[in-house]
Amino acid sequence: MVVQTRRRDPRDQAARETLEDYTLRFAPRSYRRWKPSVVATTALGGIAYLADFSIGAGIGLAHGTLNALVAILVAAVIIFVTGLPLAYYGARYNLDLDLITRGAGFGYYGSVLTSVIFGSFTFIFFATEGAIMAQGLQVGLGVPLWLGYLITTLIVIPLVVYGMKALSKLQVWTTPLWLLLMVGPLGYLVVVDPGSVSSWLAFTGESGGGLNAASVMLGAGVALSLMAQIGEQIDYLRFMPPRTEQNRRSWWASVLVAGPGWVLFGAVKQATGAFLAFFIMGVAGAAATEPVQQFTGIYELFLPAWLAIPLAVVLVVLSQVKINVTNAYSGSLAWTNSFTRITRRYPGRIVFVLLNLLVALVLMEANMFAFLNSVLSFYANCAIAWVVVVATDIAVNKYLLGLSPKEPEFRRGMLHAVNPVGVVAFLASAGISIAMYFGAFGAVVQPYSPIAAVLIAAVLTPLLAAVTRGRYYLRRTDDGIAEPRFDADGTPVATTYRCDVCEQDFERPDVLASAVPDTIICSLCVTTDRTGTHVLPAT
Known part of the structure; x- marks a missing residue:
């Protein structure tokens, strides 16, 4: 009965459609x-x-x-x-x-x-x-x-x-x-x-x-x-x-x-x-x-x-x-x-x-x-804020300060819904720099909005990580599978596991245990789980 339910699940087709270029997924070694x-x-x-x-x-x-x-x-x-x-x-x-x-x-x-x-x-x-x-x-x-x-x-x-x-x-x-x-x-x-x-x-x-x-x-x-x-x-x-x-x-x-x-x-x-x-x-x-x-x-x-x-x-x-x-x-x-x-x-x-x-x-x-130049000048402030926040989190929070988990995580259930470190730093950087661009702080500083976006994002990202002590990065640290996702050199492990929902094989970084006992689920199937049945509880 369980098998019949899985085959009727629309996530089966969704999983198959993403296998051409691994849309929304980790790109496996086999590809x-x-x-x-x-x-x-x-x-x-x-x-x-x-x-x-x-x-x-x-x-x-x-x-x-x-x-x-x-x-x-x-x-x-x-x-x-x-x-x-x-x-x-x-x-x-x-x-x-x-x-x-x-x-x-x-x-x-x-x-x-x-x-x-x-x-x-x-x-x-x-x-x-x-x-x-x-x-x-x-x-x-x-x-x-x-x-x-x-x-x-x-x-x-x-x-x-x-x-x-x-x-x-x-x-x-x-x-x-x-x-x-x-x-x-x-x-x-x-x-x-x-x-x-x-x-x-x-x-x-x-x-x-x-x-x-x-x-x-x-x-x-x-x-x-x-x-x-x-x-x-x-x-x-x-x-x-x-x-x-x-x-x-x-x-x-x-x-x-x-x-x-x-x-x-x-x-x-x-x-x-x-x-x-x-x-x-x-x-x-x-x-x-x-x-x-x-x-x-x-x-x-x-x-x-x-x-x-x-x-x-x-x-x-x-x-x-x-x-x-x-x-x-x-x-x-x-x-x-x-x-x-x-x-x-x-x-x-x-x-x-x-x-x-x-x-x-x-x-x-x-x-x-x-x-064109007017559109790009405005848009630049948003793009800068995003890229600088993520780059700073990787270079500073992950590798220099150790406030952010070094290995990547993207799967539903493993992450908090919102992490204030990036979201607040991004909104502050984009918001203030855009206000500068439109002259809110005077004509003298107006041309410097891009540099302001860079500096605000670069400073706020590690500051917020330190203030929150990094506790909003991971919702849980154990994904329920004994084998690590990365080997001793940090390379993604190529062991394959079968997703019990879409019945497709995926490499280790793209799967996790389901909240349903003795069940493995891939990252896309847990993303499209509308009832939350498969989402692991927080720890």
Whole structure:
């Protein structure tokens, strides 16, 4: 009778649907068969986006080259430092950033806040990149913008529904062509017109002044909006193989390059965007921030217009497909994760792929690209607060102070619903910095809202952990299974257990004992347990 009940349980189908790319789950060793270099290449394929060029162009034209370069550097340093512990933790324990966030200060339901932040990041940047692709289609093929927006939305659906396997092939195969189209023309420009670089370095922008702290911080605030990109990098890095003595060097190199190292490529693209906008400013005018105009202008230096325009369009389309499959994929994970926890129902990831794309399409049709920097400046404060809180909890609370459990926990019943350490630090950091951004504390400190978000989150996170003595991290320390989840080296154990609800096999980190005697349950089945029958009691 028990077996019949389990087979009728809708969690059976939910569990099966998540096994393509382990949506909402620990990524098991049996699935992680890629080499570190392949995972890294796949992850870096997601940074092919051209929004960096627009961001850099906007900062450079508004504040001048010197201020723009310093702003880009400040943002890159902050993003790299905060991204390092997150990338390591995701690759080491094979979890996405939402699962990490649950046990890194936010609690089981508290991390829904950050899932919304990350989900918003994905559709904001999908809309940004989609708008850039539509601009390319308009310039190259005469496609109306409204139709271009629709095309850019629909084209990613067949690519993203198949998860990591399809995405890895797409990113690896298209990267060489993308690099050739991107780097070749820029190298040519610098060689044939070296004087343009010195002229650009002397450019003072609309402000007309020299190095200025307020201008630097305003520019850095826009660039820091990309901080949440580390979440998309981790969506790939969670598929890293176990770290061993044999692959240690390649493992670390891949994590560093494809994790926080993404920002090095991003910073170069932002600086390049500022340069290209300056170079074509007299010809393109207000359109100088549009990547398709930037690259068309460069290609036309050494190619006839009939070839230059199509090549620029190919670059734009290729770049946008590479990044927007990642935006759609990561966004679907974030929204599915939140919905499943709140409602205890798993509707299927494809539902949220379509929802994410619909929201992005609405933003594109509303011409969000026209006020991109304003949107990103506001959003940056929320993204910074989240990422810095989690990074600080890992680096300081877990490894330095020992106030947070070192090994990750994400399963329902093992965590408190809300952990005030992360939630309060996040709300304080985001709330105060947003108030600063809107001028609540005066115009003098207004440009410094991003730095305020960083400092508040970095200070409050260990302070609150110390005040609460870490007692809100774990609801219980024993999951009812005798075998540890991690071996002596800290590597996730690969022993498989059968879930008695969905009757699927899962590796040790993804299962726990049920409150029903002599029963094992997987993490998703306990998440979707609507009655709470299987949830272990607190200890």
